[in-house]
Amino acid sequence: MTEPLRQQTESWKIGEEIDAPLDVYRCEVIQEWVDYNDHMTEAAYLTVFGWASDVLFQFIGVNDQYRAGGSSFYTVETHIVYEREASIKDPLKVTTQVLDFDAKRLHFNHEMFNQSSGDRLSTCEQMLLHVDSAAAKSSIIKPSVASALEAILSSHRKLTTPPAVGRIMKINHKI
Numbered sequence: 001m002t003e004p005l006r007q008q009t010e011s012w013k014i015g016e017e018i019d020a021p022l023d024v025y026r027c028e029v030i031q032e033w034v035d036y037n038d039h040m041t042e043a044a045y046l047t048v049f050g051w052a053s054d055v056l057f058q059f060i061g062v063n064d065q066y067r068a069g070g071s072s073f074y075t076v077e078t079h080i081v082y083e084r085e086a087s088i089k090d091p092l093k094v095t096t097q098v099l100d101f102d103a104k105r106l107h108f109n110h111e112m113f114n115q116s117s118g119d120r121l122s123t124c125e126q127m128l129l130h131v132d133s134a135a136a137k138s139s140i141i142k143p144s145v146a147s148a149l150e151a152i153l154s155s156h157r158k159l160t161t162p163p164a165v166g167r168i169m170k171i172n173h174k175i
Contacts, residue, residue, distance in 0.1 A: 011061045012148045018155040022059065025052035025094040026115065029086050039085040046080060049110050049124040052094035056108070060148040071142060073106060073128040081164045084114070084121045091115035097159055098152045104130050104138045106149065109162050123164045 012018070025048070033044035053075075057063070062073060086092065093115040099107045110124040132139040141149070 010059075011063065012059055012151065014147070014151075016151075018152050020155045020159050021095040021097040021111070022056065022152070023093065024055045024059070024096045025092075027051070027092050029088050029090045029092065031088060034088050037085075039087060040090075042080070042082065045082065045112065045122050046078070046124070048092060048094060048112060049078075049080070049122075049126075052096060052110050053126070056096050060152070061142075061145045066142070066145070067133070070132055070134050071139060072131055072133050074131050075126055076129050077127040079125045079164075079167065079169075081123045081167070082121075083123070084119055086112075086114065086121055092121070097162065098149060098156050099125075099161065099165065101141070101146075101149045101153065103140050103146075106130070106141075109165055111162065123162060125162075125165050125167075 027048060029040050029044075033040045033047070035041045057073065062071075066072070091114065093113045095111050095113070097109050097111075099109055101107065106128045108126055108128075110126070111120055112122040112124070113120050129138050130141045131137065
């Protein structure tokens with residue numbers, strides 16, 4: 001599968017202004033992502049959100065050096081809501097809102113938009129766990145990354161919580 005160009009993002013620096021939400025990733029729908037209905041597959045939505053997460057990690061300082069030091073984030077839960085279709089060559093934009101974090105967990109929400117129309121296509125709420133990769137168990141987020149997350153969260157606290165966050169999937173039967 002061909003990876004489209006990622007938005008280049010430098011790591012956050014102390015005192016740097018932070019967008020709310022973060023405008024983290026842009027790409028274009030490629031042929032490999034399109035299914036028999038001529039729309040982007042559900043797996044491709046997760047792929048785009050995964051690459052947006054990678055750009056977020058780079059921004060907070062979780063880069064190759066950080067991972068080589070034995071620390072990383074692992075996704076423990078993902079909830080994707082599909083709202084509209086995307087077609088070949090549609091320009092996509094993903095924004096990210098950090099909802100919360102603690103010593104070992106990170107909770108955020110991505111929103112995917114068609115860059116041309118402005119329509120929201122999908123949302124992706126995720127919970128991640130910070131891990132010691134060698135021990136394969138949870139570990140405390142390193143201070144440099146925690147500082148970046150605190151700065152982002154401080155900026156994002158003024159945002160409203162997206163309506164799909166915490167959504168429960170079920171069928172409501174009428175009586």
